[in-house]
Amino acid sequence: MTARTADQLPHIVVLGGGFAGLQFCRSLPPDVARITLIDRENHHVFQPLLYQVASAGLSAVDIAQPIRGLFAGRPRFAVIMAEVTAVDLANRRVRHSRGEVAYDYLVVGLGGVTGYFGRDDWARYAPGLKSLDDALHIRRQILSAFEKAETATDPAERAALMTLIIVGGGPTGVEMAGAIAELARKILKRDFDHIDPTRARVMLIEGSDRLLRAFDPALSASARRQLERLGVEVRTGVSVEDIAAGRLTVAGEVIRAETIIWAAGVAASPLGRSLGAEVDRGGRVKVRPDLSLPDHPEVFVCGDMAALVDPNGVAVPGVAPAAMQMGAHAARIIRRELAAGATAPGPREPFVYRDKGTMATIGRSAAVAQLGRWQLRGTLAWLAWLCLHLIFLVGFRNKLAVLLNWIYSYLTYKRGARVITGASGRPPGASA
């Protein structure tokens, strides 16, 4: 390949600085193309730990990494903080809130948004957990509910203020329920004068017959027992019929609850529907085996936006490792084609998902992990979870900060981020 000046290099536009987008940029050598990464935030968020920000264990900054900082000094690399508004496939251009940009290759990895299965009106009363702002909103909500309970005089109102319901028994719901139960029973225990936070009612609702459906049934049962030991009321096989301000209807029963958290559904970024390809029920784009868009080999869709059954018959799940593997796969294909230059490259390799396991933490020394044929539960699973999350957390400073926060909380039964910021004004999802 002959040397080309920067302007002659092909231009790759990457939409989204999540796991897929970042891994793509890291996997592609800096000298083969110009890259422009567009994200509406200035930071990458380590989503698997969002629930710890929401439950006051970590500060927002600990799990976020400024995107510019990650690639500072890398040549031919630009970052635009803007909202992507449209992709013009025919003319190979991306329009965003601050202008537009042309591409030779496009990598779309905008992830997902909280999905309410057609009940978007529930979003106001039951916020989801997809961004730092969501997490800070939920933290404010939880801590403020206990503050209000402390001065409430009506017993029914006090009970409602101390009732917290999590809808959705996947990993996020399980982790959130465990963390909230621990917050109330262990951390806030001695903080109040008129209420007893250990009597808070924490309920986890799952529509199917068991928690953590992606895990082995034995682990689902273990997760349930571990949650119940923390005092969480687990209800499976019941569906939420309605959600309104401070009340939720499940299986015909109306429960008053100040705090309702939605962990039941994720829908792909709405941009997926505008790409002209078929989408599934969750709005995910049905990509070709190589992750490209049908009829547009120059466009790749990666991460939570892509719907794919791989050659082994595995429906690729919407988890961080899958997104990273997809980003790396797209980078490998593009790199090979750029190296081949004018020569037509051979057929593209299909994406094969390598499942390295899944885990969910429930609380102190409580977790479940499925690593291939291995199953872990309790302390061992919890330690495995801690190590893996530290290793994959982006940025040395964040690793250190999170490690110290964890050690501190473990030793003192306190949580450092028990701070209410951002006033009461912001409606849920205002920034989403």
Place this chain on the structure above:
Amino acid sequence: MTARTADQLPHIVVLGGGFAGLQFCRSLPPDVARITLIDRENHHVFQPLLYQVASAGLSAVDIAQPIRGLFAGRPRFAVIMAEVTAVDLANRRVRHSRGEVAYDYLVVGLGGVTGYFGRDDWARYAPGLKSLDDALHIRRQILSAFEKAETATDPAERAALMTLIIVGGGPTGVEMAGAIAELARKILKRDFDHIDPTRARVMLIEGSDRLLRAFDPALSASARRQLERLGVEVRTGVSVEDIAAGRLTVAGEVIRAETIIWAAGVAASPLGRSLGAEVDRGGRVKVRPDLSLPDHPEVFVCGDMAALVDPNGVAVPGVAPAAMQMGAHAARIIRRELAAGATAPGPREPFVYRDKGTMATIGRSAAVAQLGRWQLRGTLAWLAWLCLHLIFLVGFRNKLAVLLNWIYSYLTYKRGARVITGASGRPPGASA
């Protein structure tokens, strides 16, 4: 003194969990009275480091401490998170947003608010720095301005986006200007593709003829030189004539600046004016020598809300050490009177301010400090500043987190908290 049951103990209500209020609670032995502390936030903020949150050096949580956590387990101690609305001196009751409460003694330490000398309309365009939310707002503002500059196409607009003006040359203004200049010139330097953050224009405006008027003139001159070395444009002896959206008029000149920060004035909490006593121009209550309210020996006003010239002729400044000393003084008096019981106590001791020195940091290895007759500048002053702030920062976790952040920034020239949260929606001061 005979043992009394808890209900017979006198009740002390403390308004505000700032330096004065916390020090009061700590100084009073837990067995002499019941205490109720009322604050509208759930956390104490270490105000001297707010500017580092605003300039993306620290995360909000690092300098905040949940108030309940500080006194968890202390008997006869209640915390109410509510806004104080009125004090009924005649009936000895405090009304707040969640109810009301009677007191035997009242300690008022609500601190200050940003003051605009009658130009409250400027608050929208030039936010102040009094709370965590203010600091997060300013951080978002600064980082977003650079993000917008990166994609701006009009050179004049780009220049305006990269102009940051700080109004007020006291410690907060000096520290803020230094931190912003360092952020632009050292930290963001390599982050952008189309703009050169080292060419950002950072201007510090002071109406009087020198910066840091509370310091020796030699230190004022040193601070100015140290700021100019960082590239800050220092203008003294000029006054701000007008502030509007994105523009500031100083000495007849209109300067376009996306970011304007107000560090020029502090006014006492407006509640001071409702206490029936004389107030000074800044709304501070003219207290008696023992810090009590004229005609109400059971009410003490401490910290930034109190106006007092002590027996040595020193006008007590509105700084954290003075607030802490006042809180301790009020606790000493009340403790003595409670111990004396029915016996009429002798005349009260007047408050005497012990000035242990003042310091302001400008940047890496740049600071000024006045410790009695000693003057420090440069690296030595900076090290003294670092140590003292770490020592006085409340909470072990926070000390450790801040120390590690500082070490990290020092070694890497990065700032961990370079994260934009909270979207664009919130108007400045919405939570103030």
